[in-house]
Amino acid sequence: MIAAFSLLVLCQLIGEFLVRLARVPVPGPVVGLLLLLGFLAWRGRVPEAVQSTSRGLLTHLSLLFVPAGTGVMLHMHRLRTEWLPVIAALVAGTAITLIVTVLVFLAVSRLTGASIAARK
Amino acid sequence: MPQAISSIWVYLSASPLLWLTATLWAYLGAHWLHERSGRNPLVNSVSIAVIALIAVLLATGTQYETYFQGAQFVHFLLGPATVALAVPLYNHWATVRRLILPMTVALAAGSVTAIASSVGIAWAVGADPITLKSLASKSVTTPIAMAVTEQIGGLPSLTAVFVILTGILGAIMVTPLFNAMRIRDMRARGFAVGLAAHGIGTARAFQVSDVAGAFAGIAMALNGIVTAVLVPLLANMF
Numbered sequence: 001m002i003a004a005f006s007l008l009v010l011c012q013l014i015g016e017f018l019v020r021l022a023r024v025p026v027p028g029p030v031v032g033l034l035l036l037l038g039f040l041a042w043r044g045r046v047p048e049a050v051q052s053t054s055r056g057l058l059t060h061l062s063l064l065f066v067p068a069g070t071g072v073m074l075h076m077h078r079l080r081t082e083w084l085p086v087i088a089a090l091v092a093g094t095a096i097t098l099i100v101t102v103l104v105f106l107a108v109s110r111l112t113g114a115s116i117a118a119r120k
Numbered sequence: 121m122p123q124a125i126s127s128i129w130v131y132l133s134a135s136p137l138l139w140l141t142a143t144l145w146a147y148l149g150a151h152w153l154h155e156r157s158g159r160n161p162l163v164n165s166v167s168i169a170v171i172a173l174i175a176v177l178l179a180t181g182t183q184y185e186t187y188f189q190g191a192q193f194v195h196f197l198l199g200p201a202t203v204a205l206a207v208p209l210y211n212h213w214a215t216v217r218r219l220i221l222p223m224t225v226a227l228a229a230g231s232v233t234a235i236a237s238s239v240g241i242a243w244a245v246g247a248d249p250i251t252l253k254s255l256a257s258k259s260v261t262t263p264i265a266m267a268v269t270e271q272i273g274g275l276p277s278l279t280a281v282f283v284i285l286t287g288i289l290g291a292i293m294v295t296p297l298f299n300a301m302r303i304r305d306m307r308a309r310g311f312a313v314g315l316a317a318h319g320i321g322t323a324r325a326f327q328v329s330d331v332a333g334a335f336a337g338i339a340m341a342l343n344g345i346v347t348a349v350l351v352p353l354l355a356n357m358f
Contacts, residue, residue, distance in 0.1 A: 008200040015203070025352030027267030029202035030345055036206035046207055054204035057197065061319050062166050063147045064198045065262045067191030069170040069284055070143075071277025073177065074184055078251065078278070085247035089255055090282065093238035094289045094316055095297065097259060101230030101312035101339075102303055109222035109308070 004053035011035045133182060139190025146172045161291035161324055166284050198263035202344070205261070209341045212334055223311065227339070230315040231346045234259035235354065250274060256351045258282040261318040264344040272355040283318065290317020291324035306332040314339030 014035055016028030040046055057064075072079070079086065132138045150168035157163035177187055188195070209216070216223065238255045247255070253274030257265040265283045266276040294313045303309055306329045313321035314336030322340050326333030 008203045011203045012199045029199045030348040032203040033206045040210040054207040057201045057204045066169045067195040068280035070173045072281045073174045085242040085245035089238040089242035096237045097234040097316040100233040104229040105226035105308040108225045
C-alpha cells in the first residue's frame with residue numbers, strides 16, 4: 001500500500017514538474033493520471049497493490065470533497081446575491097449536457113454500426 | 121474544573137487534530153445516513169457532512185482557516201485520487217478502444233456543451249466574472265475542477281460547491297429524463313451521466329446497471345482530462 005501510494009504521488013509530482021516546465025495550463029494531477037495510465041499500459045497489467053490502493057481512494061472519494069465543500073461558508077454572500085444565475089446554470093446546464101451527450105453517442109454508434117452488439 | 125476544560129478546549133480548537141477528527145466523523149455520520157436511506161441521491165453524504173461541519177464551526181466561532189489547518193490532510197489526497205483514476209480507465213481500456221468513435225465524438229460534444237451551457241446561462245442571467253470562472257469546470261470530478269479553477273483565477277472552494285450540486289442534480293435527473301426520452305442503450309445513458317455529473321452521477325449509474333456504471337466511470341475520467349485542457353485554453357481566449 002505504501003509502495004502504491006508512493007507511485008501515485010510520484011506520478012503527481014512528475015506531473016506538477018512537467019506542467020511547470022512546459023508552461024501548459026493543465027493541472028499537474030491530470031498529467032499524473034496520464035503518466036500512470038502510460039505506466040500501466042507499459043506494464044500490461046495493474047499491480048495488485050495499485051489496484052487496491054486506488055480502489056480505497058476512489059470508493060471514499062466523497063470524503064475528500066468535504067474540506068473544500070466546507071469552504072462554502074466563505075462564499076455565503078456571493079451565493080445569496082447570485083443564486084439565480086447559479087441555479088439556472090446548474091439545472092439547465094446539467095440537463096442540456098445530459099441530452100446532447102446521450103444523443104451524440106447514440107447517433108455516432110448507429111452510424112458506425114457499434115450499437116448492434118450491446119443493444120440489450 | 122470548568123476552567124480546566126475551557127482551557128483544554130482553547131488549546132484543542134486551534135489544533136489540526138480536532139478538525140481532522142471532526143471532518144472524518146462528519147463524513148462517517150453522513151455516509152451512514154446515505155446508506156440508511158437506501159443510497160438515495162437526495163441524501164448526499166458530502167452536503168450533509170458540510171452542513172454539519174459549518175454548523176459546528178459557526179457555533180464555536182471557529183474560522184475556516186483554523187478548520188482547514190486540520191482538514192488539509194484530507195484535502196491533500198485529492199491529488200493522488202485524481203492520479204488513481206487511471207486505474208479504472210485502464211481496466212476498461214478494451215471497451216474504450218472498441219467504442220472509440222462514438223465515445224470520442226460524444227466526449228467532445230458533451231464537454232464543450234457542459235462548459236458553454238453553464239457559463240453561457242450564468243452570464244446571460246448576470247453572474248460576475250469570478251462566478252463564471254468558478255462554474256466552467258462544474259461537470260468534472262472535484263479534484264480536477266478545483267485545480268482548473270485555481271489555474272484560471274476563479275475560487276476553487278466555490279467550484280467545489282458547484283461540482284457537488286451538479287453531481288446531485290445529474291443523479292436525480294438522469295433516470296426520469298432518459299426514460300422520458302425512451303433511451304434504452306445503457307452504454308449511452310451511463311456515458312452521458314458520467315460526463316455531466318462525474319462521480320456522483322457514476323455512483324447513480326452503478327445502481328441502475330453495471331454497464332451504465334462502467335461507461336459512466338470512463339466518461340468521468342475522460343471528461344476530466346478534456347475539461348482540464350479546454351477550460352484554460354478557452355479562458356485564455358476571452
